Amino acid sequence: MSSRAADVIPAADRRSPDRPTPDLATSDLPAARTARRGAAAVLLDGVLKRFGTVTALEETRLRVEQGEFLTLLGPSGCGKTTLLNLMAGFLEADAGEILIGGEQVTATPPYERQIGIVFQNYALFPHMSVARNVGYGLRMRGVPKREIAARVEETLALVKLQGFADRSPRQLSGGQQQRVALARALVIRPRVLLLDEPFSALDKNLRGAMQVELKEIQRRLGVTTVFVTHDQGEALSLSDRIVVMSAGRIRQVGTPDEVYRHPQDRFVAGFIGDVNTLPARLETLSGVRATVALGDLRREVEAAALRDRPPGSPVDVFVRPDHLGVRPAGEGGTLPARVAALVYQGSHIDLHADLATGERVVVRVPGQGALATHAPGTAIGLAVPQGGLVAFPPE
Amino acid sequence: MGRRLSTRLLRVSGRLLVGLILAFIVLPAVVVTIAAFNERAILSFPPTGYSTRWFTRALTYRDFQTGLWNSLVVTAWSSTLALLVGTGFAIALKRYAFRFKGTLEGVLLSPLIVPHFTIGLGLLMLATGIAAGQGFPVLVLTHVIVVLPFVIRSVFISLQNIDGRLELAAASLGARPGAVLATITLPLLAPGLVSGWLFAAILSFNEFTASLFVTSQATQTLPVAMYGYVREFADPTLAAVSVIYIAVTAALLTFANMVLGLGRVLNVEQSR
Known part of the structure; x- marks a missing residue:
């Protein structure tokens, strides 16, 4: 209440409670290019991003574990979307390294990162049917036609959209569009699934149902998921771990219970709940x-x-x-x-x-x-x- | 009661004003059309008798035949070239930051401000200087320069309406930049490209001032041929040509409207 608007105070540089970094020196070797046991799904090491004179993301270290549902939580302008765009490869870091599955991707373009992303507005291709939207990533990879058809069908079934294959995106409701976007991102079997405020355009009832469903799908596939939101309720209910951010830096990393009951600074205490x-x-x-x-x-x-x-x-x-x-x-x-x-x-x-x-x-x-x-x-x-x-x- | 009356008065006078404006715009076309059917060999209004012989003369007059053909060839070439060049420039101006970007934009859009006779005269001097004569290449180049701003603006607006996240989503799904352009950007740009081409074609087909400088007897376009005709004759043939002109343009626009939906093509309506 009063402290919901708590101002950001400069906290001591808090580092996330990480395990030691995997041996980076070996990651250029071919054997190390495939995901290894023990390698983080995503590792950001000293990553920093500036826009002109503004530092959007201060030097950041973050480790995302295989299969975990990690939420980047913070008010608008806190750097969470910048962090997501860096992982996706839409932005280039000014310093530091990014590793996905132990593989160095700092300079890898988005089309080679094998990452699935769902945007707030879903960004469905308006000139393609649902099936062609979902199959897009497979066509770009040169997957044989028959396999594309099978995998598209299978993924549409996963998001409960059987029978919608030939519809146009604009014939779908918001919730259905979101399922298509999710299917399109999942069908390529991404190493990491990135979700950029995917629920904020849905009405409240639908939002709750979609959250439960997303969590189910995520658990069933075991896909590493990085979720960006400014909604602390959403973060608390969905996440394995929450990264609380403000003013371009990570304030605290912890389980929902940890950040809720044991906030490490004033900002976190005021922002969560x-x-x-x-x-x-x-x-x-x-x-x-x-x-x-x-x-x-x-x-x-x-x-x-x-x-x-x-x-x-x-x-x-x-x-x-x-x-x-x-x-x-x-x-x-x-x-x-x-x-x-x-x-x-x-x-x-x-x-x-x-x-x-x-x-x-x-x-x-x-x-x-x-x-x-x-x-x-x-x-x-x-x-x-x-x-x-x-x-x-x-x- | 009084208020309702004044509202009605306002509404009636508003409609009257719109009607008058439309009538004023259409008036020349109506007068020319009626004059084209005049039986007598002078351009006069109102006509004293009616005949279609001036249409026959218009269609059989040698200069108009070659002029129309020249116009069609020049229009096809110049609007297509302008579309290719203009799309490239529009994408560069929209997506990339580089030195002298503002200057480039200014230069590309300058034919909107620079009088066409200046452009025509300049290109005539250039063509003479390099001994290119008044051939089709110079004529097409002139038309490309004149219509380029319209193509660039049309494509630019369409680019503005494309959600950048669509291209990001495509990239994340494994599409290389070339594939993103071919499968996402260009298909979504299609209405803008068609409208740009249509604008360019109409403007090129009607272009007169600059063409006057850079055409010869062999390469003269229809408007130039008409200008030549009106200096020698004063019969209603020219009015008949004008009617044909109006009919062809109207038919083209009707066709475009039926096939593509003009509102969408001209970016007047929201595409969603």
Whole structure:
């Protein structure tokens, strides 16, 4: 909520928790050109991209494992699409190396990378039928006609579009067009599947169904997938790992649970999920834990981000709306607050409250009871959980 | 009530204005057509009697026969050459960054501004200088220069309407740059190419000023032959030729409209 718009702070250069790089010196040898066990599906090593004087992507190291579903998540302009275009070969890196399946591809043109890509607008060829769209990559590779027909049919079946082969793309719905785009990218058996915000043009219901289906297909084929999105919900529900990016750099790499529950910096904490920011004061630092004072309350948080802060310095505590609780005013172990507004959300109520210190917080209250019992203006006590809190220095 | 009346008045006067403008544009063609059927041997309006003999004369007059043939040959060559050259330039200007790009664009589009007689005179002097005479090559070159801006602009607009991601998708699927051009770019460009060619052909077929300088008796195009005729005779033959001209052009456009959909070809309608 307030911190959804959290500004980007210059964090220490965070490197993704990678395993050691495979021996790059051997990758020019013919034997090393085919994918080897242990080679990353995609490896970006010190890759950097500038547009004129603007650095779109700062020096970046990233390893995508074989068969994993990796999401590049961040607001627009964070460099995620630049990163995708570098992997696809649509852009040339200004520095660093890119390896796909252990093979050096830094200077390889897109048509030799064997990569499948699905664009936001699907980019179906309007002058070709569905079957010709899907078979395009095979025709370009000189695959025999009979095999093309068989593989096109098989792939259309995979995306549940049997019987649509002779349609024109403009006769299809958005969801069907997306399936065609996916089939066209998969039929060439890509080493990596790149997805550039493929769901953002679909309406909400269809989006959910397509996400489930995509995930199923991806798991069944075991195809390494790099997915670009600005939608944190999408990232959390689909990914094996999420790469959170902002301002041209990687902020954190981790499983959905890691980035959701253990954000490494202020930006990640604010960007993933809804969150409240509460002002607090650092009391003590001991090992991996720190104690902060929230009004009269004492709470433990992870210490990593506060290590160089002196005791007594101000910190911001991040807490999710569904972790806060509403208690009667004056109850022990709560922060005094006053209800400002109630927002009906169906399965729950979003209760907006003002703290005595002036901050606005949102509490997610299950059910509809709060509507009757907590009219705006009611004084309440805000219960802050003991665990699951993270804190960062103020901006 | 008063408001509704004024709305209706506005609507009626709007239609009237449009009607008047259309009438004004069509008027010369109507007058010429009627005059072409005049029985008497002078160009006059309104005619006193009717006859089709001037059409017979127009079709049998030697200079008009060769002029029409010359015009068709020159139009075919110049519009086709202009299409090839113009497409190349349009792609270069749209897709690539290079030094003096702005200058090149300015030079290529300059025939829109430079008077045609200047172009004609210049090419006449050039042709004389290199002893090329007033043959067809110089005439075709003149027409290519004059119609090139229209081809370039037409192709340029079509290029602008092609989603670059289609070409990227093709490349990711294994298509080399040449294959992308042949299987994606050119097929999608086809409406623009056809409209560019059509514009070029119509303009070339009607070109007079520059042609006047670079044609001889042997190479004169139909408009030049008509100009020559009107200096010697004042009978309605010329009006008959004009009617044929109008009919042929209208037939071509109707045909283009039926086969291709003119709105799409001329990029007036959205192709989607």
